[in-house]
Amino acid sequence: MSDASRRTLFQYIYGNWATMVTFVYAELGIADHIKSGAVRADDLAVATGTEVQALTRVLDCARILGLHSVDPNGTLCLGATGELLRSDAPGSLRDVARLNGADFRYQPWGRLLDYVRTGSGQGLSPTWQNGTIPYLDDKPDTLAMFEAAMSQLATHMDEDQLIARQLDWGQFSTILDLGSGNGTLLEAIVERHPDTEGTLFDVPEVITRLPRQSATDSQQSRLQSIAGNFFERVPGGFDAYLMKNIIHNHPPTRCLQLLQNIADSMAGRDARLFLIEFARTTGNGADTLGCFTDLNLNLLVGGSVRSIGAYRTLLQDAGLELGQIRSIPGTERVILECRTLRGESV
Numbered sequence: 634m635s636d637a638s639r640r641t642l643f644q645y646i647y648g649n650w651a652t653m654v655t656f657v658y659a660e661l662g663i664a665d666h667i668k669s670g671a672v673r674a675d676d677l678a679v680a681t682g683t684e685v686q687a688l689t690r691v692l693d694c695a696r697i698l699g700l701h702s703v704d705p706n707g708t709l710c711l712g713a714t715g716e717l718l719r720s721d722a723p724g725s726l727r728d729v730a731r732l733n734g735a736d737f738r739y740q741p742w743g744r745l746l747d748y749v750r751t752g753s754g755q756g757l758s759p760t761w762q763n764g765t766i767p768y769l770d771d772k773p774d775t776l777a778m779f780e781a782a783m784s785q786l787a788t789h790m791d792e793d794q795l796i797a798r799q800l801d802w803g804q805f806s807t808i809l810d811l812g813s814g815n816g817t818l819l820e821a822i823v824e825r826h827p828d829t830e831g832t833l834f835d836v837p838e839v840i841t842r843l844p845r846q847s848a849t850d851s852q853q854s855r856l857q858s859i860a861g862n863f864f865e866r867v868p869g870g871f872d873a874y875l876m877k878n879i880i881h882n883h884p885p886t887r888c889l890q891l892l893q894n895i896a897d898s899m900a901g902r903d904a905r906l907f908l909i910e911f912a913r914t915t916g917n918g919a920d921t922l923g924c925f926t927d928l929n930l931n932l933l934v935g936g937s938v939r940s941i942g943a944y945r946t947l948l949q950d951a952g953l954e955l956g957q958i959r960s961i962p963g964t965e966r967v968i969l970e971c972r973t974l975r976g977e978s979v
Contacts, residue, residue, distance in 0.1 A: 654694045655718075656734020659727045663692075664711055664718040667701065672708045724789060728781040735775065737768065741932050754932040764883065764934055766836055776838060780815050783878070787817060795961050796877070796909060797821040799968060802829055805872040805905070809834055811863050811895070812879040816843060816856065819875070823855050833858040834868065863891055869898040877909035881926070884935035885947070892951030899973050906953060906971040909961075911938040923965045944969055 661681040671680045678685035700715035741758040754761040760768045769776035803826035810819040813833035840860040911923035930936035945955045959968040
């Protein structure tokens with residue numbers, strides 16, 4: 634075995650060490666504290682309420698990871714990678730690091746062997762039964778972190794702008810974004826298409842945290858919001874329905890119920906549904922992110938990343954027809970355009 638192969642395997646074996654050091658760095662806001670002037674280990678221990686020797690060990694490992702450097706006087710200086718863990722840094726990934734190390738996301742991976750033996754994350758993941766958002770219903774700080782992490786991931790890949798440019802959303806007067814989160818995708822769309830009005834639809838816990846709209850902001854004035862549960866009812870009367878990263882977050886029965894609700898709301902109108910999702914392929918190494926996302930979601934929430942054929946079957950079962958498929962450049966995502974099979978409810 635070559636030295637390179639051994640080094641690679643050691644990275645895989647001990648990768649969780651780097652994950653958790655990065656998580657602690659992000660969770661404690663170390664980068665923010667360093668930027669604010671707490672540049673020595675004892676200063677950081679006071680600022681973060683931690684034990685100085687234990688923190689020093691973590692900081693030593695963070696230095697090895699390249700998050701910061703240390704001069705002969707013991708002064709810490711953020712590196713380019715560590716800068717990305719600042720809360721206010723352009724392209725910050727701090728909340729992504731916090732999410733990936735949070736107990737409800739990280740601990741189930743420690744029981745991956747149990748998942749393989751049983752074929753289910755039930756009893757292993759606290760979000761498996763009802764999903765992530767319901768689980769975080771009584772954990773507002775963690776819910777805010779989760780939403781921020783989703784936004785950071787989209788910003789990191791420039792996904793919102795890529796999707797906004799990918800097709801002529803201006804052909805639709807009204808668009809409903811289901812499971813909209815903080816609304817950055819729909820904001821990008823209405824910014825590029827001034828004649829389009831958008832409505833954000835999510836659970837009350839998410840909608841109530843949206844920033845207040847300014848009447849003087851023409852873009853914000855074209856964004857409305859509705860609170861609700863799309864497993865119970867989907868508002869009707871829209872020209873287009875949009876869902877990003879929703880279908881892969883739920884088990885098949887719930888996906889079918891959601892899509893049937895959308896089909897009912899689209900009935901009698903020449904409306905469109907657009908799904909933005911990962912799509913599994915058979916090419917070696919062609920869907921790295923989709924492959925790991927599939928495993929992660931199936932373990933955590935019973936979801937899955939599907940092939941195009943599987944999406945087509947699921948949509949047909951819900952009374953919807955898969956039409957044009959668009960790849961999003963630079964990502965492993967696709968935009969699936971759908972309409973009702975016969976323009977009627979199923």
